[in-house]
Amino acid sequence: MLKLFNTLSGEKEIFTPLEDNKVKMYVCGVTVYDYCHIGHARSSIVFDTIRRYLKYKGFDVTFVKNFTDVDDKIIKRANEENKSINEITDFFIKAHDEDMDKLNILRPDYTPRATEYIDGMIKLCEKLIEKGFAYESNGDVYFKVRSFKDYGKLSKRDLDDLLAGARVDVNEIKEDPLDFALWKRSKEGEPGWNSPWGRGRPGWHIECSVMSAEILGIPFDIHGGGKDLIFPHHENEIAQSEAAEGKEFARYWIHNGFVNINKEKMSKSLGNFFTIRDVLKEVDPEVLRFFLLTTHYRSPLDFSFDNLLEAENALERIYTTIDELDSAVFNNKKPVQKAKIDEIIDRFRKDFVESMDDDFNTASAISNIFELIKEVNLLLSEKLNSEDLNYLKVRFEEVKSIIRDVLGILTKTPSEWFKMNLSIDEGELQKLIEEREIARRNKDFAKADAIRNELKSKGVELLDTPAGTKFRARRLRGG
RNA sequence: GGCGACGUGGCCGAGUGGUUAGGCAACGGUCUGCAAAAUCGUGUACCCCGGUUCAAUUCCGGGCGUCGCCUCCA
Known part of the structure; x- marks a missing residue:
């Protein structure tokens, strides 16, 4: 209701x-x-x-x-x-x-x-x-x-x-x-x-x-x-x-409610405003959208770039889980978890609707998303069998599209998300990753770590997974 | 001056008369060649003073503080 x-x-x-x-x-x-x-x-x-x-x-x-x-x-x-x-x-x-x-x-x-x-x-x-x-x-x-x-x-x-x-x-x-x-x-x-x-x-x-x-x-x-x-x-x-x-x-x-700057209403007449274009030079539009939805719509919202970046990190947590889910591998030893998956997904759907039904409480709805994310992470860490994993993917896709349709976020694929701040040429990057793979195979960890650190300084994080090494790029920010 | 809103842990931010919000950041453990991610644990949150109540952060009254509208403004 x-x-x-x-x-x-x-x-x-x-x-x-x-x-x-x-x-x-x-x-x-x-x-x-x-x-x-x-x-x-x-x-x-x-x-x-x-x-x-x-x-x-x-x-x-x-x-x-x-x-x-x-x-x-x-x-x-x-x-x-x-x-x-x-x-x-x-x-x-x-x-x-x-x-x-x-x-x-x-x-x-x-x-x-x-x-x-x-x-x-x-x-x-x-x-x-x-x-x-x-x-x-x-x-x-x-x-x-x-x-x-x-x-x-x-x-x-x-x-x-x-x-x-x-x-x-x-x-x-x-x-x-x-x-x-x-x-x-x-x-x-x-x-x-x-x-x-x-x-x-x-x-x-x-x-x-x-x-x-x-x-x-x-x-x-x-x-x-x-x-x-x-x-x-x-x-x-x-x-x-x-x-x-x-x-x-x-x-x-x-x-x-208003957007405030240092507790004061942002307005043309006060001259303390940022245009949408100003902000989108710094973050992806989805980050701004997400940030603005983390506060209930009737409350004042204090804008700062620090808070915006905090929102970016929070949103990234969601993309990280989606990424992990996409590339998850199974082992068949674990028992069937279908009922557990249903429980998690269905509870989320119920909570999400309850939050939104209560005067469009997007802040609460977003916290429901994080509760879901945590449950999914736990399932993933248990290593599901192939049937369960596929079932989880299907049901997660279902709720992801609800979130996308209602809140207008999660519109990207994880690889788009983690690639959007890539500051170096992707071909170059792949070459370095291969180079490092060879070094790792030869137990030349000094060289492997040197490559990791070099890329890290450019905002590129490398992840060694069972399916190979992948990367996540983050925007380098001054200060 | 009139009307109204708000005051939650280092930060952001929901909510509730008694039971874990959630996120970010920090620290410690697990995992990892090292990382990352994830996970587990830690921090004894509700502006102040009264009142109601078995019990108040949550209700009522007062105070303090911040902000908004009363003028163009999303």
Whole structure:
């Protein structure tokens, strides 16, 4: 039974979709004016994993993630670089897609761009004005926050407390300082679309209300995004959509925690961010994905390269076992272990599902993987007979594909994994390995060890196994 | 100021009213020509102070600390 934490109710709820086994899911994407940082990576990986798990549970998931492609920051960037808005947004959407592909994030079913839905936004503004929830003022359109009774229900805020916050925009044009813009008049040189209120452009919140409704219809099942979107973005989406349509907007609200640097939120405005590209210069994308999944999605996650490398070592433990299993040899003397194998595999499957059913607890699910790995290592050290070994391989493959499908890790073969950081020519390496083999056969251990040590200094570890010598390459890191 | 989250062993990080989380790192044993991997063992973890309870790291209250939202932000 899948439970998830719903920001709206503030507690874990049993998940039941609106329509039998169909799940409709909308996640707020990025504003495309720069490369994605690892905070974006976390959010994307979290919701990708949720989507994957829902699929694993047998739901038919429709997944929408938008691009905000009209916004002050995009305009600013375009002006700075003397480029058109479209050049900027096309470029960064492409970069975004490349980054997400590397992180093994499945492409959404729909990736709407705000500028493709301007008509719908204008219509929604008109509807809100008509119903008395919005008003035009000086070419802008504002939502009348106090006209919507439920305002604050998501972020648990009281309107008067909000006012006391003293950071609200003081704006002569608004009737009430709490009101927010649905539509903004375009200034000279800004992009704009013709509307009943003159040439203008949409406010930020309205795009998600329109795109989600047009693609999924409302209400839909799951709406997600980073914690920072709870207020005002999602609160405002709810106000717009529910005021206009007179019905519920989205049923389950899921928000991921931040990536921190030294305990502080990573953000563009603080300037303390690493882009996905920065990080992927140092580690394989799968390491970053794994690292981001080692913490529960709602908790803050402190990023550092040390922690990232620790995650790399942990992930390598899994690949090591897969490698050992692939190349394991049997001896027939041991009794049949089939029941034991079943027990280990079945227990893992049960534990893994329990972990994921509990609000997508990937940290716990990963610990289940390590429990499995330990059991498999123990079996391997007992040296199975050939039938058992084959059976273990088959059943392990089964759970490996569950892990791969749900968490999006273990996508490589062990030899790919251990080869990816190879800094020397593989032919050269094989020659040295052969040379060492001959030395070992001649009991010239001094020479054999010299070769081992030489390779070790280049990050290549040699392993003498019954099936011959193989190697594992690790990235050499300074310091 | 308002609202909210969090504080777990050297580090990362789950979780629970009483029974081993897991990983990384360290040290010792087994294995190995030497290694590597694996495995076994070791380290007496739950911010502080009260309260509830037979029993609290886990519940309640207070304190301290850290962080987030209230402004663009995943």
